[in-house]
Amino acid sequence: MKKHLTVILGAGFSANAGMPTASTIAEKFDRDLKEKLLSASSSEWFWIDDKDETFIHNGKLNYDYLAYSYVFNELVKSYVEDRGSFVYYEDFYQYIIDNFTNAEWVESLFEVAKKSLLADKPFFLEDKNKEYYKGYLFAFDHKQFQKVINILNYLIGDILSTIPKTDAELKVIYQGFTDYISQFENVDIFTLNHDLLLERVLELNRLEYSKGFNTANSPIRHNELSVPYFDNTFNKKIKIHKLHGSLDFFQFRHYENNGSMWLEPTGEYDYYMTTNYSTKHNSIRINPNTKEILQDYNPDILPKFITGTRKLDTINYDFLFKHLFQNFQEVIEKTENLFISGYSFSDEHLNEKLKTNEFNFVNQNPSKEYPYEGNGMNIKSLNELKNGG
Template sequence: MGNHLTVILGAGFSANAGMPTASSIAERFNRDLREKLLSASSSEWFWIDGKDETFMHNGRLNYDYIAYSYVFDELVKSYVADRGKFIYYEDFYQFIIDNFTNSDWVEELFEKAKKALLTGKPFFLEEKNKEYYKSYLFAFDHKQFQKVSDILNYLIGDILSVIPKNDAELIEIYQGFIDYISQFESVDIFTLNHDLLLERVLELNGLKYSKGFNVEDSPISHNDLSVPYFNNTFNEKIKIHKLHGSLDFFQFRHYEQNGMWLQPTGEYDYYMTTNYSTKHNSIRINPDTKEILQDYNPDIVPKFITGTRKLDTIDNDILFKQLFKNFGEVINKSENLFISGYSFSDEHLNEKLKSKEFNYINQNPSKEYPFDGNGKNIKNLNELKNGS
């Protein structure tokens, strides 16, 4: 694979465009979170930050927005008390996962949140107001781990959905990267980032790419059109493998009708979209007969891996397991390696990288390539520009 390039991208690649870093995401969480969350009628969650008055009004029509903002405020307080400081959001997520296995801990957390809410809003319990405000307290008596987990994914997704730089700036910032990868006949890009910056940069430069999702024989449909689903088929010169998931990855869980109830089968498909209606209104069909098998998907949470024990998810998920298998297969055959913004902190990647010597370029202002190989370390992407 002499004229093939393997690319690994970490958070530093996106940081070049002003995308949030781990520290800036931590700052969003590590503050007073009471009434900082918005709950849309679609069941999606958002931050209040940067939203206009209409959006904020609509996000406060759902009763749960107050309760869960107090729950998250208590979660952060508990996390900081345990760790000594807010480390980063993936560690925070793991803290939630680990503690929510303890029902007593969850009961106490929700009780603290409820007490804090009623201390700040004592009129909720006044006899004349009890009936009116009881819906705002519903979440405290019906504790749902999955809802807390979903909210966290939505909030992280909301932060990562905005690309601060305009198109002209993006073209300039990433020109060296485009110049370099364009020299190769085929490119496999393995990115740890959930955002859609990479896709935008390639599109701005007229470069086609595949992400392993295709419409051929898709079991997912919307308005009689096939929706791209994951079948691990890559048809373009540039192949993007989003190892930790993406803002545009969604899971369609399979259910079977059992009388009046829908029974989960444990099977699922991954589909890809950035379209609101497609995300909310897709159906599952028999791709051969077009027969409708399921007209409702209850899960519209963007799928990306968070937490500090990602291998637990990778080993038990059809998409992530396959993407990491792709990584191993490509690395084994590859000779040329380009890395941007990766801090070498994922051991499941490092095991492959240190297994052989590559012709490498490592772009990172503070972290040199730590394994054997032939190559160079550069500080910024401008050093890759033709003529530089």
């Protein structure tokens, strides 16, 4: 058995299972978005597409669903007007972040969105209806600009949360991949994908993995059980480093009582991992040594993944992403065997490290050959890896 393998996975790896690509995500945004958004009572946001009647009904109980659908509609129109087309969703994400530093620009955008809504629904302003419909206009009169960024993350997460293929299909599609990595004693997988497809593929093949989250000494608890928190400790043969975050990563922000009526943020935080609704919403923070409850409420249930075109801004200053990228730097310097699947070589913070060594590589990509020096082969399909390659 070979000793060690480093793996880099991009969006093309998940695309093998029919998961959304950058272009299909762009299509979700690049359309008329009026009334396409749903707002759950939990503060999470979803697309109306493919939801059942009960879900849609519940998602419209919060009036904000309507206002922010018009805001996003105007955001897309403004973005397309500036760019000439909907380039891709990460650029759209960065466009919002950059423009939202300009309060005057944002005020104007909200005003245009409000006018558009009232043009479509003029009866909102009729004297007999004003009181009844004022809730639908609340978001325009009490603007929460940060909410737009949060909604965008939720919408991307909703797109990535469903795996289109059955378990049986996944086992067939990824047999070559699982055969190949099973040849090695230790495997470090660095994935740029936020979805949970990789984890599902490994579980179906009974391949244990660790993601740097552990329950030992965890400061996060739920129903008297420790919740896995990020301590950058990997204790399995297969180590998954989700460089840009994941749908199951959440941040527990620290607050403390300074003697006033309000809890004050300390600026510190822990990362924890879950796919369980109750754990996400009802976890508490404790002193892991004394078990004393330090905080019984976490206001942030936004899944933590980074996107946009300036990811290094987050990587350099957030301790989870900083640690994960440091892991990549340390591992890649000692790597001899490299397997790449579905990576388009568009992330310079990775490419800088790939350029420094000549690896024994296998690059699976139907359209992009390995662009750097090394010894190896380019393959089109994961099927070419079956029975160990």
